[in-house]
Amino acid sequence: EVQLVESGGGLVQPGGSLRLSCAASGFTFSSYAMSWVRQAPGKGLEWVSNINSGGGSTSYADSVKGRFTISRDNTKNTLYLQMGSLKPEDTAVYYCNARPGVPTIRAEEYNYWGQGTQVTVSS
16 A cells, blocks of 8 residues: 655744655655645645655755755655745645656646645744
8 A cells, every 4th residue: 555644744933944754655665756745725736846766856846946955765765855944835734745757846747645744834
């Protein structure tokens, strides 16, 4: 059974940092591209970042570029998102997802999704 389990969300003040993790199981993690997608209250899905299967290629949405860093540890089957200089507009449920082949920026092209973790940025 494929599972993606996100963790690390929470309440943080503006300017603060959080690191999200996504533990994967049930598929060959090292062969899959991964991404982070978020959904703010009352809004649609927004692609945040992706990384290729080997971890050597990453991409970011303009809204998070320079503040967020995506990484993966294929020995631990885990994806990460280091978030810094957080803003209230980063408040959202963050989902990790997986797809075989190359990473894309279209959320609907990812086969597997986690249940999400809530990030709230507020003073």
